Amino acid sequence: MSDRDLLDGTEPGPAGVRDLLARATELAAGAEPRTFRGASVGALFLNPSLRTRTSLESACAMLGVHPIVLQPGLGTWDLEFRDGVVMDGAYAEHAKEAIPVLSSFVDVLAVRSFAGLADRAADREDRVLASVRALSRVPVLNLESARWHPLQGLADQATWTRRFGDPRGKRIVLTWAPHPKALPQAVPNQVLLSAAMLGMDVVVAHPEGFDLEPDVMDRASTLASEAGGGVRVTHDPATRFDGAQVVYAKSWSGSSFYGRREEEASLREASSGWQVTGVPAGAGFMHCLPVRRNVVVSDAVLDGPSSWVQEQAAFRLWTVLAVLEAQLGGARWPSA
Amino acid sequence: MSDRDLLDGTEPGPAGVRDLLARATELAAGAEPRTFRGASVGALFLNPSLRTRTSLESACAMLGVHPIVLQPGLGTWDLEFRDGVVMDGAYAEHAKEAIPVLSSFVDVLAVRSFAGLADRAADREDRVLASVRALSRVPVLNLESARWHPLQGLADQATWTRRFGDPRGKRIVLTWAPHPKALPQAVPNQVLLSAAMLGMDVVVAHPEGFDLEPDVMDRASTLASEAGGGVRVTHDPATRFDGAQVVYAKSWSGSSFYGRREEEASLREASSGWQVTGVPAGAGFMHCLPVRRNVVVSDAVLDGPSSWVQEQAAFRLWTVLAVLEAQLGGARWPSA
Amino acid sequence: MSDRDLLDGTEPGPAGVRDLLARATELAAGAEPRTFRGASVGALFLNPSLRTRTSLESACAMLGVHPIVLQPGLGTWDLEFRDGVVMDGAYAEHAKEAIPVLSSFVDVLAVRSFAGLADRAADREDRVLASVRALSRVPVLNLESARWHPLQGLADQATWTRRFGDPRGKRIVLTWAPHPKALPQAVPNQVLLSAAMLGMDVVVAHPEGFDLEPDVMDRASTLASEAGGGVRVTHDPATRFDGAQVVYAKSWSGSSFYGRREEEASLREASSGWQVTGVPAGAGFMHCLPVRRNVVVSDAVLDGPSSWVQEQAAFRLWTVLAVLEAQLGGARWPSA
Known part of the structure; x- marks a missing residue:
């Protein structure tokens, strides 16, 4: 060590x-x-x-x-x-x-x-x-x-810092997104921690059942409140981006699905409507990459002016x- | 760009x-x-x-x-x-x-x-x-x-320049050769262009049906005539090396065979006689490598004094x- | 060359x-x-x-x-x-x-x-x-x-030299060990040669049939006697480590087993008792790595104070x- x-x-x-x-x-x-x-x-x-x-x-x-x-x-x-x-x-x-x-x-x-x-x-x-x-x-x-994924976390923090100066209080929506495969939670966990550390106002949006691990959620909440921010969860895809200054998309498999892979797959398929097809005016779109085009997010968002993915990756x-x-x-x- | x-x-x-x-x-x-x-x-x-x-x-x-x-x-x-x-x-x-x-x-x-x-x-x-x-x-x-394959082209041009001083007017025969697999045209295309650019007298030898793309042939002809050389085609394996100062062997699949792979394979197998088993006195043998010994070219040619393949590769x-x-x-x- | x-x-x-x-x-x-x-x-x-x-x-x-x-x-x-x-x-x-x-x-x-x-x-x-x-x-x-495997040999020689000053006359037991697969003789050959060159007292221990190549054994004997050491063979697992200052474990397939793979596998399985589970007091345990834990050697030996494998690998x-x-x-x- x-x-x-x-x-x-x-x-x-x-x-x-x-x-x-x-x-x-x-x-x-x-x-x-x-x-x-x-x-x-x-x-x-x-x-x-x-x-x-x-x-x-x-x-x-x-x-x-x-x-x-x-x-x-x-x-x-x-x-x-x-x-x-x-x-x-x-x-x-x-x-x-x-x-x-x-x-x-x-x-x-x-x-x-x-x-x-x-x-x-x-x-x-x-x-x-x-x-x-x-x-x-x-x-x-x-x-x-x-x-x-701490190196992704630092690149994300660098992006927020460049965009916002001080990211404290800025609203970031970390949203679950569709994907053909069950994926790990490392990136959503890291985004949570990285945003919480900087005191951002973090919204975690995902379908029922796709919860992150409770200890990670707790740790992020503590870090956020120490830094002047907060963490909350929503399951409503229609209102998930309300007030967002950053939309961060990522697919993951919920903690409840260990041992229930088929149920996960069917719920995942039923949630294809969670694809990101637009973001609020002025908000930036982020993703750690690689990203499945037209599954996680539409070509229009990725290729449009609200996409920050190249800046984020360059960091x-x-x-x-x-x-x-x-x-x-x-x-x-x-x-x- | x-x-x-x-x-x-x-x-x-x-x-x-x-x-x-x-x-x-x-x-x-x-x-x-x-x-x-x-x-x-x-x-x-x-x-x-x-x-x-x-x-x-x-x-x-x-x-x-x-x-x-x-x-x-x-x-x-x-x-x-x-x-x-x-x-x-x-x-x-x-x-x-x-x-x-x-x-x-x-x-x-x-x-x-x-x-x-x-x-x-x-x-x-x-x-x-x-x-x-x-x-x-x-x-x-x-x-x-x-x-x-422009890096191969430059190495070939360096070899010709070392061997001939000015390669203008020197006769290079780019010959099709047998191979167990259908192969791309990148190398023959490049040899054509590289030799044409230097004004060489280029002969392309191949069995009927194994034509290179017409636009590449046209482009090579134009480049060759601008530089004082020329490009022509022969289908006769018996006379293909007449007057050659360089024999450049390579297998490729003809442009006509897209969608007709089986016909290509049977014609290819019928053309095993195109293997290079000798070159005219004084001529050099070239190949981009890797090469199938005793299929594309005989051991005797590759291991003999007319082989330039190592010099070519070293460039x-x-x-x-x-x-x-x-x-x-x-x-x-x-x-x- | x-x-x-x-x-x-x-x-x-x-x-x-x-x-x-x-x-x-x-x-x-x-x-x-x-x-x-x-x-x-x-x-x-x-x-x-x-x-x-x-x-x-x-x-x-x-x-x-x-x-x-x-x-x-x-x-x-x-x-x-x-x-x-x-x-x-x-x-x-x-x-x-x-x-x-x-x-x-x-x-x-x-x-x-x-x-x-x-x-x-x-x-x-x-x-x-x-x-x-x-x-x-x-x-x-x-x-x-x-x-x-001459680079392994040099690292081994460096280890013996550091441990013993002059390794001449020190007893090294090169012992065959169990393994799920038939393995080559490169490492045991090299250990033999490397120890012999330095005049060590080499004992090769293996089950009947797992002989190394006779020309390698002869060469090692000659080198050893030139340098003041010797080479002998034992087939007795119970007494193999008597007097050992180094126990060097390695699995290999005997020279007699070419063409008789099934016989080799059954003899190999019957020799699981050759696993190294202890070494004499003061002796060092060596292995070239990678090593199958609890097949070739027990955790207790590898993780205990007589293990020299990390020092050997660091060299x-x-x-x-x-x-x-x-x-x-x-x-x-x-x-x-």
Whole structure:
């Protein structure tokens, strides 16, 4: 474990997050990044990636650092993360060997591991990320886990800050959206936390049954009230965007559906009317990408002037650059 | 779109191509490349690659630049390129999001996308490359598309220039060859264009039915006559190499065979006699590689003194190095 | 072929190996590596890798060198290594083209190619490695072949040297261990050679039938007696660890089992009692990793104080760094 892990985005503390956002803004404006020649970042991708991987690699290049991209199952051994098992099956290597070894070869260890949506306890415990954190000797960077996506959170916060100056009190509607597949909650959880931390007025809109985990909702409420904002829920698609200054769309599978996948699928299909086909005048449309066009959101919204998705995605580079600069820079989180 | 795209190899103009070849020759002789520390080249491989990928990566290393290799479907989302579709199928991400985002993270965006040989219109329009070009904010580098392979073209031109000084009027026979699979026309198209640009005397030899696209033939004829050369076709395998100074072998599927794959296969199998088993005295044998030994060409020719394939392949490094130096260098194509 | 190939780890000669180990120790202690900016190492992985690939990439980063990782069949053409074949099947490219071309793009060519365990002659000749060596124009680095794993050998030697000062006469028991799959002999061969070179007292313990190749046993005996050590075999699991200062576990398939896979599987299953569940007081437990927990060795041993596997794995970085520094440095092996 390290003092510079970034797991759910709250580790740097409120002042540390503000410092990271300020540094990301400077870097986006052309400030010279620090360099760390000879250093390496190991990146373990247990799931696919485009933006996260490319922005990570590009940021590494700017820092003079080499990114090592590993994809277990695609040229690297599949990893076992459970304790005490007899390893006579498909997994050739245990994390207990792999993670300490990897972390002895690199300066930061980054990992992506989505929720499996099969074992609720494993997803709630964020088992892979927790295991990597416990076993790594170098700072850990979460590239999206079962529960969190802190680099997306920072890019979103940078976008809100650029658009609003101080985002406090601005209304963001985080809306569930249709999708052909059951998806994890990492992004909605992160949006909740990131917006709550900045004191935004957060509305979570979703069909009945698609609740996020209660502890995440509680944590967001606490963070929001500390920062002068709030969190509430609506199930009404007709009025969900009332007063919204940001509409943030994302599909997810409700916490109640573990073990009830067929029911989830039929409810999901019945909720195709939740597609975002317009946003209030002046509001921005956001999505973490990749997005299913004309399923999650219409072409008209994505290609229209209210879409902020490109700006939001472009911040992925500057925020991960600021994070890596801090993690490689040797100290604790500046303000933590 | 950018003023420094390299799509079919003609963008730099005749003088610009000469400059690139001269620079490639200098670099091959040991000239120091410029450096662009902190920069990244994104390379999207929708198809396999050995030479193109390795020479690209090695050239990047020489320039102090980091190559980011992405393989959609292998750790990166499969990309949708069609407009207006409802994305409820296999494709998780649309090029309209992916390409602008990627191009905001890198300094050059390179892409490989072979012809699908199923939809003639899509192949003729070079749909993926055209889409990437339209959506990218940074210079685009074609790593072989449905229609063109400009980096192969430059390496071939460098080989002819080294061998002949001025290649004008030298006879090159671009010959169809047997192969177990139906293959795209990108390489024969490119050889045609590259040889025509330099005023060579081009003979295209192929069995009846294996015609290249008429517009490509016309374009090559025009370029050849402007440069003092010519283009003609023969269907006679017995006399095809008469007077040849270069024999360039490549298999391809004829433009007439879209929708008639079985007929193509039977004609292809009936043409196994087109294998290259010898070349005229003094002539060089060329092939873009990879090559099927003892199907396209015999071991004796490939391993004999008339084979130029290694020299040709070695130029892939120096030409892509010259191209990237120009694309990263910030200006238009020098002479365009 | 090059004077700086590293194929079985004996190429640098005894003094050269001592130099490499000394340099690895310096580097582990913080000595600055040389730099070779603009250079590239091509790494052809025909099999999966975690430690080897990550330590190679990290070492490259320290040297200012770019590693190009290629995985034939995963985005790169499958390679044919046999001579004289008609290539009308699955292999798109022959090593005779691929290897010289690759080696014209890079400064060191590294390759991993495990034993197939189907064709004994091919495995004994180490056909892929031998072919790469014959065709490459730059130094070849073996990342584990059918017969040898020299980078593991150097890391093991570094571990013994740190633990023992001079390992001469120390007793190492290389013990066969259970595993769900038939595995190659590269690692046990290498352990034999590496320990023999340093004059250790080597005991090879395995069930009847699981013999290593006789020529490897002979070579190890000769090396050991030249260096003041010895090699003997035991088939008794009860007494195998008597007097051991190192227990090195590894599963392998015996040389006698080519063509008798089912017999091998049944004997293997009958030998589950060979699992390592304890080591003599004061002895260290070693394994090359990845390791099947509670099949090859118990959790208690791996997680206990006698386990040297992390120290051993950590040396993989410093030894490959010393090797690459020498291979890129332009000369012969210092003392060869």
